[in-house]
Amino acid sequence: MNKKYIPPAVTLAMGLAFAAAPAFAPEFRGYAAGQLPVAIARHAVQPAAYAFSIWGVIFLWLLASAAFGLRARADHPAWARTRPALIGAMLLGTAWLFLAASNPLLATVVILAMAGCAITAFLRADAAVDRWLLCAPLGIFAGWVSAAALVSVGIMLGGYGIMPHPMAALVMVALLVAAAMFIQSRQPQMPVYGATVVWAIVAVAAVNRSEYPMIALAALAAALIMAAGTAWLGLRRA
Secondary structure, three states: OOOOOOOHHHHHHHHHHHHHHHHOOOOOOOOOHHHOOOOOOOOOOOOOHHHHHHHHHHHHHHHHHHHHHHHHOOOOHHHHOOHHHHHHHHHHHHHHHHHOOOOHHHHHHHHHHHHHHHHHHHHHOOOOOOOOOOHHHHHHHHHHHHHHHHHHHHHHHHHOOOOOHHHHHHHHHHHHHHHHHHHHHHOOOOOHHHHHHHHHHHHHHHHHOOOOHHHHHHHHHHHHHHHHHHHHHHHHHO
16 A cells, blocks of 8 residues: 555545534634734725635535545545645644634745645546546635635735735736636646636625725636636637
8 A cells, every 4th residue: 555545534534624623713704903014904805705605615515525535436546646635735724714813924824835735636636537526626625725825915915014905906816817827727627726716806806896996807807817718728628
């Protein structure tokens, strides 16, 4: 047996702990103005609140994937390749829940590492093997955490006065599209990743439409670029 083999039961157990963690972690509704050196009531890079409902889909899909992997794909190499990075992402995600309310800077470091692990798991998945139970749940997880990590960086840029928070929003949206297009190009068969990034960017456009209409328009344009790029990559691969 490969020394790096991780029993699928570990993935399921970690998935259950990850999904249950929000019930035990301190309630997090965004960073309070007093937590960062520059007090900002609402950072322009923060998506609309409705966007976070995607976590319910992420948790359920990851748990369904882990349960199927335990029951039917315990020794399958395509599944085994993804488990170390996925478990790492869920461990870091659980830690983030307990850090976010008290230490924004450390929480940002943790969510960047979490995104790296989630993206690694997604890129290691074989989209031809159990497409909707292996690659797709990793895609939605990686897509949302890609966006969340750059949102967190954008908040730190504004909150520490490195740049005005509206500019930070524009920079992070542009960086997200560039990074996500590269990642999507490595997994063109699985558009769930790109669609999730689009969901996040549209939520940034929606929340800024009244106060920062130029940011809303820029985010909407970025979402259209991401959607078109995801579709084009999939069609080219097909």
